[in-house]
Amino acid sequence: MFKPRRLEVAHVVASPRGHIDGSWSRPSLARWLALANFLTVTGLICVAALLLLQMRTDAERRSQLTANSLVQVLGRDIARNIELYDLSLQAVVENIGRPGVLEATPELRRMILFDRAASAPGFAFQLLLDASGTIVSGSSPSVPKGLDRSDTEYFHHFTAHPDDDDLHISPPAVSRVSGQQMIMLSRRLSNSDGSFAGVVVGGIKIDYLRSLFASVGAEHAGTVTLFGPQGVVLMREPFEQSVIGASVADATSYRRMIAMREGSFVGPAMLGEDERRFTFARLGLEPLTLSIAVSPSAVYAEWQRQALSLGLVLLSLCGVTAGLTWLLRRELCHREQTEAKLVAANASLAAQATTDALTGLGNRRRFDEALAQEWDRAVRGQRPVALVLIDADCFKGFNDTYGHQRGDEALRLIAGSIRAAANRASDTACRIGGEEFAVILPEVDTAGAIVVAERIRAAVMGWGMPHASGPHTVLTVSCGVASVPEVLAPNAAALVAEADGALYVGKGAGRNQVRAAEPNETDLRLVI
Numbered sequence: 001m002f003k004p005r006r007l008e009v010a011h012v013v014a015s016p017r018g019h020i021d022g023s024w025s026r027p028s029l030a031r032w033l034a035l036a037n038f039l040t041v042t043g044l045i046c047v048a049a050l051l052l053l054q055m056r057t058d059a060e061r062r063s064q065l066t067a068n069s070l071v072q073v074l075g076r077d078i079a080r081n082i083e084l085y086d087l088s089l090q091a092v093v094e095n096i097g098r099p100g101v102l103e104a105t106p107e108l109r110r111m112i113l114f115d116r117a118a119s120a121p122g123f124a125f126q127l128l129l130d131a132s133g134t135i136v137s138g139s140s141p142s143v144p145k146g147l148d149r150s151d152t153e154y155f156h157h158f159t160a161h162p163d164d165d166d167l168h169i170s171p172p173a174v175s176r177v178s179g180q181q182m183i184m185l186s187r188r189l190s191n192s193d194g195s196f197a198g199v200v201v202g203g204i205k206i207d208y209l210r211s212l213f214a215s216v217g218a219e220h221a222g223t224v225t226l227f228g229p230q231g232v233v234l235m236r237e238p239f240e241q242s243v244i245g246a247s248v249a250d251a252t253s254y255r256r257m258i259a260m261r262e263g264s265f266v267g268p269a270m271l272g273e274d275e276r277r278f279t280f281a282r283l284g285l286e287p288l289t290l291s292i293a294v295s296p297s298a299v300y301a302e303w304q305r306q307a308l309s310l311g312l313v314l315l316s317l318c319g320v321t322a323g324l325t326w327l328l329r330r331e332l333c334h335r336e337q338t339e340a341k342l343v344a345a346n347a348s349l350a351a352q353a354t355t356d357a358l359t360g361l362g363n364r365r366r367f368d369e370a371l372a373q374e375w376d377r378a379v380r381g382q383r384p385v386a387l388v389l390i391d392a393d394c395f396k397g398f399n400d401t402y403g404h405q406r407g408d409e410a411l412r413l414i415a416g417s418i419r420a421a422a423n424r425a426s427d428t429a430c431r432i433g434g435e436e437f438a439v440i441l442p443e444v445d446t447a448g449a450i451v452v453a454e455r456i457r458a459a460v461m462g463w464g465m466p467h468a469s470g471p472h473t474v475l476t477v478s479c480g481v482a483s484v485p486e487v488l489a490p491n492a493a494a495l496v497a498e499a500d501g502a503l504y505v506g507k508g509a510g511r512n513q514v515r516a517a518e519p520n521e522t523d524l525r526l527v528i
Helices: 026-096 106-113 153-160 206-215 252-260 301-317 321-353 364-381 395-402 404-421 446-462 492-508
Strands: 127-129 135-138 181-190 196-205 223-227 233-237 262-268 275-282 289-294 385-392 428-431 436-442 477-484 514-516
Touching (some): 026 106, 026 181, 026 262, 026 301, 153 196, 206 233, 364 385, 364 492, 385 395, 385 404, 385 492, 395 404, 404 428, 404 436, 436 446, 446 477, 492 514
Parallel strands (some): 477 514
Antiparallel strands (some): 127 135, 223 289, 275 289, 385 436, 385 477, 428 436
């Protein structure tokens, strides 16, 4: 235990000359004050150095977070547009093989082939080329039929690669049909015997990609570049016409980026000099890569200005006691701000810990907490509470058929349908498993829960997402409903078991339906 030292009082004697003798004289006090000032200044310099190091780390982390967010947002938009346009190209490939299509009148053939053509401000009309490269039809009546396009890059590609049935993305070029610079997307057409029958092609305008980049503030994030096959620059912000269409396939950083598929690293610039911090990601299944390159000087520019300012302040305060006190208060304020940011960050992490990253609904942890809370509330107030369990029908077959990326889209679609149906502030919607969801409905009986479950089931089916391996050919869900006190459930786990049992009854009866747990015949009450 700490014990205070006993103070020794020095014997002070006044000399005849008026000097004071003792343990504390004026020179020794000055030395102690100088030492205290030196230690204070040294301590402040050390604190400032640590603070600058932390600020440098924060500047780098903020830059990385900004780049990651922009890659995700912009990459998602680009991939969605490419996928949308590719679906319309695939529709032409599918329809061209129908009996009588080629023999139909030009107007009827155009309606059959291009009835699902993607339409957006940045999408150019689609063209249908025969095996010789001549335009025979298009999505617009104004398409110049008979124009020879056999000299184009995409036509040469498919004639040189007869087995390529995938989407082909060409380097940027000026279209002779529209006169605009665009990126051409094309697919191969085949005869019934598998021989080459022509090409269906369309384009996305470069100006549209520029507007897309500008809409997410890409001009403030560094150099944002969209690479196509073989490292061809499809779009770049800040925009430079001279580099559009150039290839960086031999650049060291590009090869490293392709090998990693996604992530970040520091490497030499692909177009220009010096080093860059690259943050990048592959866009879906297509041969497209989105990259953000930031120079270290841009990352630390603000930090360097702050470091210089703080250094000048510290140097001036070394000889000014009043300034030293002011600097101490300033550092304390900075520390308080840092602690406030840390508290806010911890609160954000706590929210993320109970949220499903894919769907935005609550996760299993959130479900368990909410169910326990609502059960206790229902027990105390003797009020009803209902539970709806939702399960995607034949979802393993869906993933096996369409892939996990498409499966993620299906899960987000189901989550959106649940969110729209269970829209009260007191309702809690969660994803509790791979394709399993749950909705907790306070103050709702079985009849009301069935209404909510039916809305969810109908909404999911209404989207019409194809599901070839499912019993209804489109994505569907089955729902199980249980509510107390209408069913006997002594605790929350029993309520889950009742709803789960009803769900599997619906699964066994053909799926795509809502089943409720059978009510108990006796007069049941919630029990503690």
